Amino acid sequence: MKTTIGGSGFTTRRTCPLCGGATWKTGYLVALVDDAGEKLTRCVCEGCMEDGPEGAALRMRVQAEQLREQAEWLDATAPEVAAITPDDWTTVEQAHAFQRDQDREFELAEARAVLEQDARRNGGPPPGFVAVERDGLPAGFVESDGIPF
Numbered sequence: 001m002k003t004t005i006g007g008s009g010f011t012t013r014r015t016c017p018l019c020g021g022a023t024w025k026t027g028y029l030v031a032l033v034d035d036a037g038e039k040l041t042r043c044v045c046e047g048c049m050e051d052g053p054e055g056a057a058l059r060m061r062v063q064a065e066q067l068r069e070q071a072e073w074l075d076a077t078a079p080e081v082a083a084i085t086p087d088d089w090t091t092v093e094q095a096h097a098f099q100r101d102q103d104r105e106f107e108l109a110e111a112r113a114v115l116e117q118d119a120r121r122n123g124g125p126p127p128g129f130v131a132v133e134r135d136g137l138p139a140g141f142v143e144s145d146g147i148p149f
C-alpha cells in the first residue's frame with residue numbers, strides 16, 4: 001500500500017476519507033492505493049500526510065471510534081425522529097423562506113447603511129424632505145408634505 005499524488009483538474013474540498021477531517025481546497029489529490037494499484041480513497045488530508053503512516057493510522061482509529069459512537073447515536077435516536085409530528089418538522093420550503101427573509105434583512109440593512117452613509121455625507125435629506133422606503137427599501141426623498149422629490 002502507498003499514497004500517490006495526482007491533479008484533480010480543479011480545486012476541490014472534501015472530507016478526508018481516513019480521518020474525517022477537512023481538506024483544504026487544492027488542485028491536487030492524494031490517494032491511498034493498494035499493492036495492485038487500485039485507488040482505495042482519494043483526498044487524503046494534509047493532517048494525515050503530515051502525521052505520516054503511523055499517525056494517519058492512529059487518526060483512522062480515532063475516526064473509526066467516532067463513527068461507531070455516531071452509529072450508536074443514530075440507531076438510538078432514529079425512533080424518536082420518526083415520532084416527530086409534521087408541525088414540529090422543518091420543511092425545505094420553510095428553510096428556503098427563512099433564507100429569503102435573512103437575505104432580505106441583509107439587503108435592507110445594507111441599503112439602510114448606504115442611505116445613512118449618503119445622508120451623513122450629504123448632511124441628510126434636503127430641508128423640507130424626508131427619506132422614504134418602498135417595499136422596505138430606500139426609495140429616495142419626498143417633501144415632508146408627501147410630494148415626491
Ligand SMILES: [Zn+2]
Pocket residue numbers: 016017018019020021044045046047048049059
Ligand atoms: Zn486525514
